[in-house]
Amino acid sequence: MPTPPTPTPTSTTLADRAAALDAADALAHVRDRFLLPEGVVYLDGNSLGALPAAVPAAVEDAVHRQWGTDLIRSWNANGWWEAPVRTGDAIGRLVGAAPGQVVAGDSTSVQLFNTLLAAARLRPGRRLLLTDPDHFPTDQYIADSVGRLLGLDVRRVPAREAAAVLAAEGPDVAVAAYAPVDYRTGELHDMAALTAAAHAAGALVHWDLCHAAGALPVRLDAIGADFAVGCGYKYLSGGPGAPAFGYVAHRHQAEFDHPLTGWHGHAEPFAMSGAYAPAPGITRARIGTPPLLSLIALEAALTAYEGVDMEALRAKSLSLTGFFQECADSLLDGLGFTMATPREPARRGSQVALRHPEAYPLIAALTARGVIGDMRAPDLLRFGFNALYLTHADVLHAVGELRSIVTSGAHLAAEHQQRPTVT
Amino acid sequence: MPTPPTPTPTSTTLADRAAALDAADALAHVRDRFLLPEGVVYLDGNSLGALPAAVPAAVEDAVHRQWGTDLIRSWNANGWWEAPVRTGDAIGRLVGAAPGQVVAGDSTSVQLFNTLLAAARLRPGRRLLLTDPDHFPTDQYIADSVGRLLGLDVRRVPAREAAAVLAAEGPDVAVAAYAPVDYRTGELHDMAALTAAAHAAGALVHWDLCHAAGALPVRLDAIGADFAVGCGYKYLSGGPGAPAFGYVAHRHQAEFDHPLTGWHGHAEPFAMSGAYAPAPGITRARIGTPPLLSLIALEAALTAYEGVDMEALRAKSLSLTGFFQECADSLLDGLGFTMATPREPARRGSQVALRHPEAYPLIAALTARGVIGDMRAPDLLRFGFNALYLTHADVLHAVGELRSIVTSGAHLAAEHQQRPTVT
Numbered sequence: 063m064p065t066p067p068t069p070t071p072t073s074t075t076l077a078d079r080a081a082a083l084d085a086a087d088a089l090a091h092v093r094d095r096f097l098l099p100e101g102v103v104y105l106d107g108n109s110l111g112a113l114p115a116a117v118p119a120a121v122e123d124a125v126h127r128q129w130g131t132d133l134i135r136s137w138n139a140n141g142w143w144e145a146p147v148r149t150g151d152a153i154g155r156l157v158g159a160a161p162g163q164v165v166a167g168d169s170t171s172v173q174l175f176n177t178l179l180a181a182a183r184l185r186p187g188r189r190l191l192l193t194d195p196d197h198f199p200t201d202q203y204i205a206d207s208v209g210r211l212l213g214l215d216v217r218r219v220p221a222r223e224a225a226a227v228l229a230a231e232g233p234d235v236a237v238a239a240y241a242p243v244d245y246r247t248g249e250l251h252d253m254a255a256l257t258a259a260a261h262a263a264g265a266l267v268h269w270d271l272c273h274a275a276g277a278l279p280v281r282l283d284a285i286g287a288d289f290a291v292g293c294g295y296k297y298l299s300g301g302p303g304a305p306a307f308g309y310v311a312h313r314h315q316a317e318f319d320h321p322l323t324g325w326h327g328h329a330e331p332f333a334m335s336g337a338y339a340p341a342p343g344i345t346r347a348r349i350g351t352p353p354l355l356s357l358i359a360l361e362a363a364l365t366a367y368e369g370v371d372m373e374a375l376r377a378k379s380l381s382l383t384g385f386f387q388e389c390a391d392s393l394l395d396g397l398g399f400t401m402a403t404p405r406e407p408a409r410r411g412s413q414v415a416l417r418h419p420e421a422y423p424l425i426a427a428l429t430a431r432g433v434i435g436d437m438r439a440p441d442l443l444r445f446g447f448n449a450l451y452l453t454h455a456d457v458l459h460a461v462g463e464l465r466s467i468v469t470s471g472a473h474l475a476a477e478h479q480q481r482p483t484v485t
Numbered sequence: 486m487p488t489p490p491t492p493t494p495t496s497t498t499l500a501d502r503a504a505a506l507d508a509a510d511a512l513a514h515v516r517d518r519f520l521l522p523e524g525v526v527y528l529d530g531n532s533l534g535a536l537p538a539a540v541p542a543a544v545e546d547a548v549h550r551q552w553g554t555d556l557i558r559s560w561n562a563n564g565w566w567e568a569p570v571r572t573g574d575a576i577g578r579l580v581g582a583a584p585g586q587v588v589a590g591d592s593t594s595v596q597l598f599n600t601l602l603a604a605a606r607l608r609p610g611r612r613l614l615l616t617d618p619d620h621f622p623t624d625q626y627i628a629d630s631v632g633r634l635l636g637l638d639v640r641r642v643p644a645r646e647a648a649a650v651l652a653a654e655g656p657d658v659a660v661a662a663y664a665p666v667d668y669r670t671g672e673l674h675d676m677a678a679l680t681a682a683a684h685a686a687g688a689l690v691h692w693d694l695c696h697a698a699g700a701l702p703v704r705l706d707a708i709g710a711d712f713a714v715g716c717g718y719k720y721l722s723g724g725p726g727a728p729a730f731g732y733v734a735h736r737h738q739a740e741f742d743h744p745l746t747g748w749h750g751h752a753e754p755f756a757m758s759g760a761y762a763p764a765p766g767i768t769r770a771r772i773g774t775p776p777l778l779s780l781i782a783l784e785a786a787l788t789a790y791e792g793v794d795m796e797a798l799r800a801k802s803l804s805l806t807g808f809f810q811e812c813a814d815s816l817l818d819g820l821g822f823t824m825a826t827p828r829e830p831a832r833r834g835s836q837v838a839l840r841h842p843e844a845y846p847l848i849a850a851l852t853a854r855g856v857i858g859d860m861r862a863p864d865l866l867r868f869g870f871n872a873l874y875l876t877h878a879d880v881l882h883a884v885g886e887l888r889s890i891v892t893s894g895a896h897l898a899a900e901h902q903q904r905p906t907v908t
Binding site for chain 2: 097104106110113118121124125128129131133134135142170172175197198199200202203207211295301302303304305321322324326328331335338350351352353357359429436438439
């Protein structure tokens with residue numbers, strides 16, 4: 063039997079704080095747009111977002127009526143052909159991109175390859191591709207692959223040092239490929255400053271928005287971003303393996319010269335010409351036939367953002383993550399945890415990571431109690447906060463359970479020692 | 486009001502023939518594994534397969550229970566992580582590939598790029614990439630992209646001439662990239678002969694199985710194929726934009742050096758290393774996170790093949806396409822049609838194409854009467870035959886309606902003149 067949470071002097075105060083914060087939450091009603099399982103506090107929406115309530119009916123319609131009954135006619139009758147750009151525009155509204163610059167489809171890895179290689183081709187003669195040694199692995203692998211194909215040196219420079227390298231070696235840099243949010247610690251970097259530093263050097267910037275899109279305001283157009291990609295299944299809650307997206311700024315579209323020249327990006331795809339002639343606009347960034355069931359789920363999921371102001375979402379997100387840090391300070395003090403995520407709001411994405419030497423069994427034990435976060439080797443407990451559906455009461459409950467587990471040693475039980483194969 | 490089909494001297498005979506052939510159909514029971522709309526004869530399964538009856542429940546479970554309730558835990562609990570290779574193996578059974586050589590995921594265009602570039606890297610120093618000027622456009626575009634990146638000349642040589650070019654210039658050829666079935670005419674090429682010719686020249690062969698997989702027996706292992714890709718949404722009936730697949734023969738896997746080095750192909754994806762170390766086996770051909778709703782639909786769709794012998798399927802397919810040609814000979818004689826598809830069974834895939842100068846309005850008028858085929862510019866009416874769910878009565882009905890339309894001039898009505906944007 064798990065030991066019940068140990069009361070502490072501050073827990074009543076924290077409960078009052080949570081209740082007050084939730085009572086004042088202007089986005090509280092949005093929680094009803096998600097189908098959250100009973101008895102679960104879901105702090106892994108940074109890995110796979112919860113199921114939006116609009117999705118099941120949309121998918122059922124896509125299966126039964128669109129596919130089953132309308133069959134091939136759906137390409138015209140049900141808007142399948144336009145879905146990648148239509149959904150791209152819906153994502154664009156969340157990342158500060160005016161219509162006609164975002165296309166949805168394929169995986170993040172594929173979007174990365176396609177846009178990063180195209181970006182590098184726009185800066186011929188420059189021999190460096192900068193990326194972050196703390197970038198998500200696939201970003202580093204794809205950067206290496208692009209570098210090899212184009213004969214570029216891939217240099218790993220931490221985000222905080224990138225501006226200095228761009229100032230010193232700028233004329234050699236073709237593209238700087240970074241993420242605004244560190245996927246492990248949740249540290250938030252200054253997109254505008256790094257974009258400006260790249261442009262001052264004549265380089266282009268490529269942003270991976272996987273841990274930012276839908277979580278906080280992103281201003282791709284306003285900061286003059288060149289290229290970006292992002293994920294559909296994290297904060298956007300588009301479903302497991304939901305299509306990713308790619309952003310190509312209007313000013314680069316006419317020269318966008320990408321390697322994945324699939325027929326959906328052709329100017330006249332149904333002329334069936336043997337020579338590739340790219341479509342105008344963002345359409346040329348389309349590749350092959352998109353996975354429509356997954357894409358239709360993503361499009362339906364995005365309706366959860368209707369009427370949600372991204373600044374209000376950011377304020378709630380910071381309130382949730384800040385409150386998590388406050389709860390951790392109170393309830394986990396002296397229990398072996400350290401805070402990996404910056405405390406300054408301007409340097410914090412929408413997640414909080416704690417370090418603890420027993421991270422794996424702690425996350426396993428939390429999951430067994432219905433508090434779902436995840437872990438990153440070797441010692442990070444990672445909690446993501448989707449402000450569309452989480453409450454401050456959820457946050458307090460999660461930290462309280464973590465305290466209960468670590469003080470009782472519940473995580474030392476054999477069943478929590480086996481590392482899951484996938485998280 | 487459409488004019489009813491005009492009786493002809495042979496139509497009664499043909500009806501008797503259809504009834505007899507359907508009565509003797511050993512695969513007739515398989516039709517019940519599909520949810521076919523009432524009043525429709527669906528001859529476009531070569532473009533988008535009909536909805537298998539097993540799919541709706543599988544997708545609903547994926548949405549509600551796996552995503553909605555199990556959430557991130559589904560990667561372990563519901564087999565999401567293994568889905569691309571598990572589904573790949575299920576496809577492998579239909580294309581003559583032993584387990585561990587096929588992975589499902591991404592679009593055909595992406596699979597093409599990844600495997601074709603990797604194939605060319607296995608033949609360094611050879612400057613030619615052969616492909617078919619009649620190959621589906623995306624195959625040609627991707628071949629050009631690969632050629633450009635690797636400094637290869639892409640030479641377009643029709644399939645029937647490829648063996649001669651390989652004999653003459655073989656030492657210069659890195660890869661020959663062909664399809665067994667012409668996507669327009671349905672002409673079937675000899676895979677074994679072309680594979681042998683490529684190997685005799687020291688070249689590798691890359692097959693696009695989009696119009697063959699699930700439609701007829703393919704023997705990838707037996708003929709010694711090197712690489713292949715194929716589509717999930719045509720004869721496999723995996724749903725709109727269903728994930729494609731890639732085949733890498735066992736003997737090439739250790740050297741498989743592909744450009745799309747996404748993290749799902751890493752030997753230790755959750756070690757989160759910054760350096761790519763490819764997984765052993767077919768797993769290294771994985772790229773990024775697959776679109777699971779679409780992939781789960783595809784996996785469920787493949788259960789329609791349970792217990793179906795591919796030779797029996799081929800026999801029925803040839804019976805359907807042969808009967809279509811017989812009906813066309815009888816009912817469309819003198820009405821402006823020519824047969825584009827070979828009459829010899831060994832040279833025919835699972836589709837029949839007719840040429841007619843009014844192809845577009847004819848297909849539109851047929852669709853309005855519930856007979857769904859498609860068209861390819863400028864003059865092809867294209868009819869695909871999925872022998873899992875079609876009958877000879879369907880075939881006769883379709884040709885009868887086409888006769889009725891062309892003899893009555895029904896296709897000349899204004900509503901059939903507008904060319905659809907997508908087919």
